[in-house]
Amino acid sequence: MEETINETLLNRFLDKDTSKEENEVILRWVSDSEENRIEFRKFHRAYHMSKLRFSKSQIDVDEAWDKLNHLLPKAKPQHKLIDLDILRKVAASVLLVVAGGLGSLWMSGYFSGQQQSAIVELKTLKGEKSQVILADGSHVWLNSQTVLKYDALDPRKTTLDGEAFFEVKKDKTHPFEVITASGMKVIVTGTKFNLRSFAGDPFVETTLEEGTVEIEGTDNKQLAQLEPGQQAQYNIEENNTSVKNVSPELYSLWKNNELRFTDISFTELVPRIERWYGVTISIDNNRKNNDRFTMTIKTESLRELLNMMQLTSKFNYEIKGEQVKINF
Template identity: 45%
Template sequence: MNSTINKEQLVRFINRETSLSEDHQIFRWIAESEGNREELRQLYETDRLSRQKNLSAQINVEDSWSEFSAKRLNVSRKTSKPLLNYWTRIAASVLILVSVSVGSIEGYRLFTDSNNTKTLVQLHVPSGEKSIMILADGTKVWLNSESSITYNPLEPRSVNLTGEAYFEVSEDKSHPFIVHTELGLNVRVLGTEFNLRCYPDEAIVETTLDKGRIELFGKNIERPVEILPGQQAVLSENSLNIKNVNAQLFSVWRNNELKIQDSSFGELVPLIERWYGVSIHLDARLRDQGQFTMTIKTESIRELFMMMQLTSNFQYEINGSEIRLKAK
């Protein structure tokens, strides 16, 4: 193992206990070699198996590493039996999944396109969870809840996004990185950092640039448009609007923060559903009411509703993951 990354750091990384600077250090370590990626994949597998057997939720460093080492030694002695099957090898060569919640790793799958000519890799993050992934070119992608990213392993710098993601794109002037959406706006970049939001139920595409430059193009845009750091482009009903914003506010979800700005009940409910992984039935009388501005961090959903009741007159009923919001 690289001396700059020890096994305790990787275990803390899997358990979501590392800082953002440590995450970046580990990302660089992952990108250094296939051997590093294999070590992390094996440790993830050890953790996953231990959780399935209802063992401790925290990885026991020494036991897990011993198990990993034994597995690795055993595999090296049985070269006639590959560690990963063919399909998994395709994905593993271009993707290392870094899950910030155990459940999200189950959304990883491989399939062929409608013409049965291409093998595609897809990661889907369910409601209430988030994930981080790193592509073969070093590009890092944070995926928000209810989001999917799909791509051809042979073309890893061209991806399709549904939902919301933050991209740190590895620079390659000869090969632009392109993000496609189903809502008529695509993003072309060389090396940059930006947030892209394109949930189908919102009927808009919103991209916010932190660093570098990006070019927007697509069937619903007359001609390519370039935006600069601190700008946000919103495509709605075939109309593209660009404005200056505090770009960092639109990617704080990566740090487990949800910022709400002047939102009605109707606008807020889908955000709450994704954030907490719940289903909310909203009284139609409340849909256009409310003007909520807040930041959600570690608050329970009950605490959230109690805060909302300080400025709005409504009742709530919580039954497991089913919630009803009613007008008084």
């Protein structure tokens, strides 16, 4: 075996420019002794090092990151109410906000003139949920895509766009108000109720679990007074309310990380699934689907849910990111 090796050959080898036979020669040489391997490593280091700068310029980190980022399996928006470490004090003596869950919390405080006010805005994005304990001790759960605003100095005056469940601390002398975007108001003293008022929905739905609530229309006139187990559907356009008896716990299930439907049509199901999973569903409505569904969703993925539904109902679906297409 040769003791030394031609460095031109090594260089060509590292350039991958050698023949199989030449490689055999090198293979024999490196197999021969540790000295030879050390020699090879030294030469290889010099070779590699001198090339690094150029090969580095060939690599596009941004592009590589984009590529990888697209491949990462991302968790679907979660529905758990997890306590966040966001604890913020605004006007400490007045208010302590505990923002829970995965919801994002925006707070914009401002103070104007003599009349001090600090408007606090809590907002959840698609697929997020959150909860807050107001300074008066009332507990509010926010469903996804919901905005709750209140004055930190008077937390019993709130406005809501979206869906929230209120557990209002009893205080007969200070009524608790929720004003919806439509102008409809819910006035309570100490109750548990679910309020659903998404911009674009024709109805505002108030479901009472405990206590009493008053529904006021845009003209501050009382439209209805609910008893536990009753649900008021406020028709925004007509400024009137119809009341029916329901199982109230079904309407606030979202806050318990569980979504339950009892004998519900496909059309009624769609907006709930959309909000639960943070997706947009479009239905190709060539034919009508009259199937009714009863089910409970916990941690199932959207795909699992749809597959489950396909067992009893005939439809096809296609999920593309946040867009879901369904045709019957």
